[in-house]
Amino acid sequence: MATKHLAHWATSLTPSSIPASVQLAALRSLYNYVGCAIGGSNHGTVAKAYDALSPFFGPATSTLYGRGGEHEGSKVDAQHAALLNGIASHVHDYDDTHLATIIHPTGPVASAVLAYAEYHATTTSSPVSGEETLCALTAGIEASCKIGLAVWPQHYDIGWHITSSTGSVGAAVAVGKLLKLTEDQMAHAIGIASVQVVGLREMFGSDTKSFHPGRAAQSGLLAALLAQKGYTSSPQALEAKRGWANVVAGGGTPQLDKYVGELGSKWEIEANAFKPYPCGIVCHPVIDGCIQLHHEMVAKSLKVEDVQSIEARVHPLVIELTSKRTPRDGLEGKFSVFHGGAVGLLYGKAGPAQYADNVVADLAVISLRDQIEATPDEQLAADETYLTVHFADGSKLEKHVQHAVGSLEVPMSDAQLTEKFVDQAALVLGKDGAQRASDAAWKIGQAEDIVKVLQAL
């Protein structure tokens, strides 16, 4: 029944049946996605994919974010837009996280739904509104997260990249909403998406990691398009003995009925979190604390030059995963809690600009980095830290971070999301362009015609 139930719930969903808090969560997720897609758009991984696939592009209907609307190659066909924007959105590992499953849900779903929305405008005179877009996005994200919960954690443990292995179904559901599929068609779309299982954890560290959400977006879009034309699959695609959940459960017992049964009563998108810093999440408490200390030092006119040492008590995982003492470039910097702490204290920021290669090699940063000591403390939570800054005159500043910003307990504010968006988009579009894109993206929900907003990105 899970497949039919999901299809029924998704086709029945309307903007007015979605609580305001859920709509807001959807808008924040979409806004954060757009910033990440712009921020990743000039990454080499995207360039390689663009280069490989451009000979096959179809009619250019759909925007590649960050490429500048008026430039050659800033639009491609919807299927390739879904793929390329999906890659861009994930390539800096800066996208959102549904913490209960560690699915990054918006990349696959939004990449498909936005690419399709622009295509839609070329085939019909009725525009797609921002409200409809958020409704479709919500349906898709709920679908991905619910089926992800049903196979968590064994599915991830065995080696599936759960973002993409659930993302094609989410993308199909979302595009299916814009296509106004019937319940039967939606069930078929879910089925066609479910046979395209994308993403292995073994690929982490290579270009293929960010290929995963892109391909999931494209696969879901394809599934919805096929279903619209009457292409059939199994109406028990998810729950059948040899259907999606049992095949990919990794030895666990899927709990589809439980989680799919909660659709509409418990909204997963409200538990979607955003990363304030483009690095491993275990570093975040130290960075958060160092940024708070930076502002405190500025307020008290304390100078970084007078810092003698910084002690950080952290959860043991921080040491295990991010204790690179002498990172050589931006990528290695992401695995160095010392670098993260140093830029936080020095600049009061740890955005993409602070992970540029030249910043990692900056002598002031290196000097501060070398003053940081981290000691493991099993008593601490994974998102908790105690920091002490010792100054030359013997004085000290202390900071206890109970939950890092970006956690569910301390979510990023809209202002912080905006800063994150603008900081990463500015590296692609310049500061003014980034600000304009941010303003446009915040207004997606109110747009009468989503296409006009997207073309401004």
Place this chain on the structure above:
Amino acid sequence: MATKHLAHWATSLTPSSIPASVQLAALRSLYNYVGCAIGGSNHGTVAKAYDALSPFFGPATSTLYGRGGEHEGSKVDAQHAALLNGIASHVHDYDDTHLATIIHPTGPVASAVLAYAEYHATTTSSPVSGEETLCALTAGIEASCKIGLAVWPQHYDIGWHITSSTGSVGAAVAVGKLLKLTEDQMAHAIGIASVQVVGLREMFGSDTKSFHPGRAAQSGLLAALLAQKGYTSSPQALEAKRGWANVVAGGGTPQLDKYVGELGSKWEIEANAFKPYPCGIVCHPVIDGCIQLHHEMVAKSLKVEDVQSIEARVHPLVIELTSKRTPRDGLEGKFSVFHGGAVGLLYGKAGPAQYADNVVADLAVISLRDQIEATPDEQLAADETYLTVHFADGSKLEKHVQHAVGSLEVPMSDAQLTEKFVDQAALVLGKDGAQRASDAAWKIGQAEDIVKVLQAL
């Protein structure tokens, strides 16, 4: 080491290093594929996919077989050609079978490699020869079958459609050959293909079943194209703890080293079999025997009208899987050993034309069908049967089929393959067109420029 070993072996393979018997097996596989792709090309499943995807087609470089070279829409971009020809090649369940794994290996591999070969001609002045094509096809089919063997049978048992779940890797390897990828690039292509795991057995009986080999073809092509531009994956994609084999093994212990280690010493393509009849393989011994009896009756001037009853002793699986007593249309006829036996005895043929809806409803066929009794005998092999035809005058004819035609022991002859090709292609192209296509397809191996042959299909 399996990934690197496969990449090394595949990139090193040259036409001159392939034994003549293997080259012949490759040609027969490709020939049979072309017939199936033409035969399936006007199926409704293909039409739905074409209809859904035509708005996204890129530059039309690659032929859709069976559509007539000069017609509008007979060519599409290479990625969509791979998908659509792959669907067509499988839609009648009439393609080849690597019996040890029940992989249908040629569909995913040939659909990708031929679609790419035609694209290639638009970007370079050096044509792809028939010899190179067969070499690439061989590499791809060996790759699919070896990794399939490594995870057989649990991988299939748990619910993966092994044709497509191994097919994307095979397709990537084959296209990688034509792209002349380096060994490193080939390893990355294998890795990018390995994360696109397509196909669930739950979809058998729906349009999505034949989507599987098509999507695998497209996924492999995409992987090779990305790898050519430097897109990276993991060099241990197949064998890593969280790589392809362990993730999809369905609880079994993958034996990658064993099977991948046999590349070049044991050729799987030589164990590739062809179906003489477009129906479940368990029916084949009865059909084979009935066709032999038809010819014997013709030779002896015995009349079908004088037949009183037909007894068939068969393996119990035949009863279990194909005992539909009163099939109502062609599709149901495929699950009726009685229909298969009847058309074999009546027409001496059981090709696609004998599974048309009107033949299943034909009174002469129904009358004969109702005279057939099948009794299970556990002593028989699955591809064995004993038949007895009783005539009104009390005489009888007997036939023992030890191995059905199309088995490894009694492979289809080239003449039988030709009859199969022409019979199914004639339903699309007419008899003359089918004969011309068959003549062209048999000459693929000698072609200096494969494109000229393909455009004639």
